[in-house]
Amino acid sequence: MGESLTPLHRLLVSAGYRPRIAAGPPRRLPILWLAGFIIALLLLLPVAYLLIRVLQADATTWTLIRSASTRATVLRTVALAGSVTAASILVAVPLAWLTVRTDLPLKRMWALLTALPMVIPSYVGAYLIVASLGPRGILAQIAEEVFGVRALPSIYGFPGALYVLTLLSFPYILLTVRAALQGIDPALEESSRSLGNGPWRTFWQVTLPQLRPAIASGSLLVALYVLRDFGAVSIMRYNTFTRVIYVQYKSAFDRASAAGLAIILVLLTLALLIAEVRTRSRASFERSATGGIRKASSVRLGRWRWPALLFCTGIVTISLIIPLSVLLYWLVRGLIAGETLQPLWQATGNSVFASAITAIVALLAAIPAVVLSVRRAGRWNQLPERLTYTAYALPGIVVALALVFFGANFAPALYQTLLMLILAYLILFLPQAVGSLQASLLQVPASLEEAARSMGRRPWTAFWQITFPLLRPGALAGMALVFLTTMKELPATLILSPYNFSTLATRVWSAVSEAFFAQAAAPALLLILTSSLPMAVILFRERA
Numbered sequence: 001m002g003e004s005l006t007p008l009h010r011l012l013v014s015a016g017y018r019p020r021i022a023a024g025p026p027r028r029l030p031i032l033w034l035a036g037f038i039i040a041l042l043l044l045l046p047v048a049y050l051l052i053r054v055l056q057a058d059a060t061t062w063t064l065i066r067s068a069s070t071r072a073t074v075l076r077t078v079a080l081a082g083s084v085t086a087a088s089i090l091v092a093v094p095l096a097w098l099t100v101r102t103d104l105p106l107k108r109m110w111a112l113l114t115a116l117p118m119v120i121p122s123y124v125g126a127y128l129i130v131a132s133l134g135p136r137g138i139l140a141q142i143a144e145e146v147f148g149v150r151a152l153p154s155i156y157g158f159p160g161a162l163y164v165l166t167l168l169s170f171p172y173i174l175l176t177v178r179a180a181l182q183g184i185d186p187a188l189e190e191s192s193r194s195l196g197n198g199p200w201r202t203f204w205q206v207t208l209p210q211l212r213p214a215i216a217s218g219s220l221l222v223a224l225y226v227l228r229d230f231g232a233v234s235i236m237r238y239n240t241f242t243r244v245i246y247v248q249y250k251s252a253f254d255r256a257s258a259a260g261l262a263i264i265l266v267l268l269t270l271a272l273l274i275a276e277v278r279t280r281s282r283a284s285f286e287r288s289a290t291g292g293i294r295k296a297s298s299v300r301l302g303r304w305r306w307p308a309l310l311f312c313t314g315i316v317t318i319s320l321i322i323p324l325s326v327l328l329y330w331l332v333r334g335l336i337a338g339e340t341l342q343p344l345w346q347a348t349g350n351s352v353f354a355s356a357i358t359a360i361v362a363l364l365a366a367i368p369a370v371v372l373s374v375r376r377a378g379r380w381n382q383l384p385e386r387l388t389y390t391a392y393a394l395p396g397i398v399v400a401l402a403l404v405f406f407g408a409n410f411a412p413a414l415y416q417t418l419l420m421l422i423l424a425y426l427i428l429f430l431p432q433a434v435g436s437l438q439a440s441l442l443q444v445p446a447s448l449e450e451a452a453r454s455m456g457r458r459p460w461t462a463f464w465q466i467t468f469p470l471l472r473p474g475a476l477a478g479m480a481l482v483f484l485t486t487m488k489e490l491p492a493t494l495i496l497s498p499y500n501f502s503t504l505a506t507r508v509w510s511a512v513s514e515a516f517f518a519q520a521a522a523p524a525l526l527l528i529l530t531s532s533l534p535m536a537v538i539l540f541r542e543r544a
Contacts, residue, residue, distance in 0.1 A: 032368050032371060032372060033384075035368040036368035036369045036372050036384030036385075037383075037384050039365045039368065039369065039388070039430075040369065040383070040384040040388060041387075042423070042426075042427070043387060043388055043390065043391050043426075043427050043430065044387065044390060044391070045391075045402055045403065045406055045427070046391045046394055046398060046399045046402035046403075046427060047266055047390055048402075049259075049398075049401070049402035049405050049406065050259045050262050050263050050266070050398070050402070051263075053256050053258075053259030053260075054256065054259050054260050054263055056256055057256035057259070057260055058256070060257070061256045061257045061260050062260070064257050064260065065257075065260045065261070065264070070261070070264070073239060073240065073241055073244055074241075074264065074268070076158075076238070076239060076240055077226075077227060077240040077241050077268070078268070079158070080158065080161055080162065080165070080226055080233075080238070080240060081223045081226040081227055081272075082223070083158075083162050084162055084165045084166050084169060084222060084223075084226045085222045085223045085226070087162065087166040087170070088166055088169055088170035088172070088173050088218075088219070088222045089173060089215060089219060091166065091170045091174075091315060092170045092172075092173035092174040092177060092218065093173070093177055093208075093211070093215065094311065095114050095170075095174055095311075095312065095315065096173075096174050096178045096181055097177075097181065097203065097207070098110070098311075098312065099111040099114070099178065100178055100181040100182060101181060101207075101299055102298055102299045102300075102301050102308070103298040103299070103300055103301060103305075104301065104305070104309070104312070105305070105309065110312045110316070111178065112532070112535060112536050113312075113316045113320060114171065114174060114312065114315060114316060114319075115171045115174060115175060115535055116171075116320055116528065116531075116532050116535065117168055117170075117171060117319040117320050117323075118168060118169065118171035118172065118481075118484055118485070119484045119487065119488060119527065119528050119531035119532065119535075120168060120323060120488070120524075120528065121488040121490065121505060121508065121524075121527075122164070122165070122168055122229050122230075122231035122232040123230075123231025123232065123234070123235060123490070123509070123512070124231075124323075124508060124512065124520075124524055125167065125168050125231075125232065125323060126160075126164050126231055126232040126234075126235035126236055127512060128322070128326045128327065129160070129163065129164050129322075130155070130160075130236075131326050132322050132325075132326050133155055133322075134155055135154055135155075138326070138329075155236070156236055156237045156238075157236065157237060157238050158238055160236035160238070161232055161233050161236040161238040161240075164232045164236060165225075165226055165229060165232050165233075167318060167319040168232070168319075169221075169222045169225050169226065170222070170319075172218050172221040172222050172225065172481065173214075173215060173218030173219060173221075173222060174218075175218070175436065175477045175480065175481060176214045176215075176217050176218035176221075176435060176436050176439050176474075176477060177211055177214045177218060178473075178477070179214065179436060179439065179440055179473040179474045179476075179477040180210070180211050180213070180214035180439050180440070180474075181207075181211065182473045183470075183473060183474070184207065184210050184211075188206050188207075188210065189202050189206055189207060192205065192206045213438070213439045213442045214439040216276050217276075217435030217436065217438060217439045219276070220272060220273070220276045220389070220431075220435060221392075221431060221432055221435055221481075223272050224269060224272065224389065224392045224431065226240075227240075227241070227242075227265060227268060227269065227272075228242060228265075228392065228394060228395050228396070229242060230242040230243060230246060230395055230396075230397075230491070231490075234246070241261055241264065241265050241268075242265075242395045244261055245258045245261050245262055245265075245395060245397075245398065246395070246397065248261065259398075262394055262395070262398050265394055265395075266390060266391075266394070269389060269390055269392065272389075273386055273389055324525070324528070327521045327524055327525050328521070328525070330518050330520070330521040331518055331521035331522060331525065333518065334517065334518020334519070334521065335518065337518070339516075339518045339519065342507075342519070344504070344507065344522065344523055344526055346502065347502045347503055347504050347506070347507050348504060348526060348530060350501055350502060350503050351487050351503040351504045351505070351527070351530065352487075352530060354421065354422065354425070354486065354503070355425075355482075355483045355484075355486040355487045356483065357422055358422050358426060358429065358482055358483070358486045359433075359479040359480075359483040359486070360479070361422065361426055362425075362426055362429060362430050362432070362433040362478070362479070362482045363433050363437070363475055363478060363479050363482075365426065365430055365433075366388075366430060366433040366434045366437050367437070368384065369384040369385040369387075369388055369434060370385060370434055370437045370438045370441055372384055372385065373385035373386075373438065374438060374441045374442055385434060385438070388430050388431050389431045389434075391428070392428065392429075392430075392431045395491065396424075396428060396489060396490065396491030396492040397492075397495070399424055399427050399428055399492055400491055400492040400494075400495035400496050401495070403420055403423065403424050403427075403496060404495065404496070407420055416496065416497070416498050416499065417498055418498055418501070420496050421492070421493065421496045421497055421498070421501075424492040424496050425486045425489060425492065428485075428489065428492060429485050429486060429489075430482075432478055432481035432482050432485065433475075433478035433479065433481070433482050434478070436474045436475070436477040436478030436481060437471060437474050437478050438474075439474055440470075440471045440473060440474025440475070441467070441471060441474070480534060480535055483531070483534055484531050484535070487503075487504065487505065487527060487531050488505050488527065488531075489505060490505045490506065490509050493505055493506055494506060494509070504523045504524075504526060504527040504530070505527065507520075507523040508520050508523045508524045508527065511523070
């Protein structure tokens with residue numbers, strides 16, 4: 001038995017860890033199971049809507065689904081999702097490690113600044129990138145005036161979509177990996193160092209394998225974000241499924257064909273879920289001791305400090321400073337030209353209120369599915385957690401139209417109410433809370449709850465009093481993800497929001513669609529500022 005242990009297993013055992021091995025069938029928790037499946041079934045409303053539409057389809061729809069152009073769209077969509085995910089991992093994992101485990105100067109500031117690009121709506125980010133780096137952008141003008149360069153390489157198509165979506169989506173992986181790094185007991189790394197391994201060898205052989213669940217969860221969010229993105233791919237003129245679906249709805253107003261194409265998106269989502277399950281590490285290592293996790297000692301960067309600072313500065317510059325500079329340029333130029341800005345207090349209050357309610361509801365809804373998938377591992381118990389992702393890749397317009405259909409036909413009292421809008425946000429963004437919470441729960445030993453139950457605590461009491469406090473980094477990261485993405489959601493807000501319920505996202509869209517860039521700059525800057533405040537609070541409350 002001992003000879004079959006891998007070096008990582010031996011290191012874990014020497015540090016007081018043991019692999020968690022399921023013994024016998026999982027214990028059933030009817031209430032937990034029922035809650036998880038009720039939530040999952042609510043999230044399947046858009047899929048049910050798509051199936052109803054597809055069943056009404058004629059031969060033309062099926063010809064479109066089987067056509068060569070649809071197969072080409074599948075390849076383009078998968079290529080973009082895979083490329084953005086790989087690039088995001090390469091950016092996010094080093095940033096997470098630098099801002100959590102090293103003596104990087106001002107690392108909390110870098111942690112905040114590197115996470116902020118995710119608050120920029122994709123259509124705004126793409127506009128700003130084109131305005132700054134496009135063939136007729138600010139950089140092109142400077143290059144022509146200073147260096148005499150008349151034309152820069154085009155950023156449209158796949159390169160531009162890859163560039164924009166990577167800059168806007170890598171924080172999904174960054175936040176989940178940061179939360180996981182804070183939950184790893186430093187005894188693992190200390191044991192590796194005591195065996196003569198250096199910091200880099202320890203990271204690759206010990207730390208990185210323990211981050212695989214967090215990387216897998218974050219990567220799944222990034223891939224699904226790319227599948228459902230519409231703004232960036234449209235502005236960069238790269239045809240993915242979301243753009244094709246939008247064309248079907250707008251030009252032909254063919255809901256059956258658009259639903260058929262959306263079903264393909266659901267199938268791609270299921271394929272991603274299967275791949276994520278197979279690539280995620282099956283082993284789960286728990287501490288045999290029940291004490292709190294100690295603070296990890298910072299790794300001294302030494303001569304690598306300056307390259308690390310240059311890396312962080314470069315990422316922040318291209319993902320945050322350049323877009324914000326363009327926004328400020330639009331705002332100042334508009335004010336100089338005499339434009340007056342509209343009051344934004346009501347839109348800001350609406351955005352913050354709806355986003356905060358959604359973040360709280362998403363966290364509560366994520367708990368049953370996550371606990372079932374981690375604590376009661378089994379095919380059926382993992383189903384609610386898997387089902388939460390099924391609608392995540394769908395464009396917001398599809399989810400919104402599905403809820404309009406069901407609201408108008410089965411729940412007219414909920415039609416165009418705040419409750420219906422929050423349900424749409426929950427369907428779209430619940431997986432973000434699930435992924436972060438799951439990555440953290442995988443690191444908490446079940447023996448803590450078992451010890452509490454042996455002392456007479458009820459299961460839910462043991463979870464809330466013992467386990468949930470240890471999940472705080474993952475829970476806060478998940479709530480932050482849901483809050484930020486809800487703040488910038490556009491299609492669902494436009495279609496489902498109650499009468500006279502404007503948000504910062506809708507204000508930005510209205511101004512940009514009419515080419516009033518100065519009017520768009522003010523709510524966009526306020527959107528970024530408002531979204532950055534909870535992120536700052538979360539990051540500065542972390543362990544130093």
